[in-house]
Amino acid sequence: MGSFSIWHWLIVLLIVVMVFGTKKLKNIGSDLGGAVKGFKDGMKDGSTAADSTTSPSAGQVANHTATDKSTIDVEAKHKG
Template identity: 50%
Template sequence: MGSFSIWHWLIVLAVVLLLFGRGKIPELMGDVAKGIKNFKQGMSEGDEAEADAAKTIDNNPEQPVSSVNVKKTSKS
């Protein structure tokens, strides 16, 4: 009952092929691959943007770290 025989898998495969057709499955896999590629490209662009921002902050001699305005709050 817990395991499927080869006949079960053949029926599932036949139903999938009937629903999607022979040409549709490679299209779907190609779309998935493009999505993964775009996701990786977006992640690497995000890493590059963070690195550029860190370089800009580190190379900014006009505003030393000690001159950052800190708002002091007093307890009443």
């Protein structure tokens, strides 16, 4: 009783086609396909962009803060 037979699905499909029409269903299908393709392309672009950008290593950050005179090391004040 919980599962539908093929006849139930055919009747539902017939009602959907009668309500929306084949042209509207075709447009919805092509829009959905374009959205899925755009999502996949975005995921590919996002993974390649994340791989190509590298975060600075610890040595680069330490060298940058050593040359920057306006940076105050808060922990150094508490230690000394």
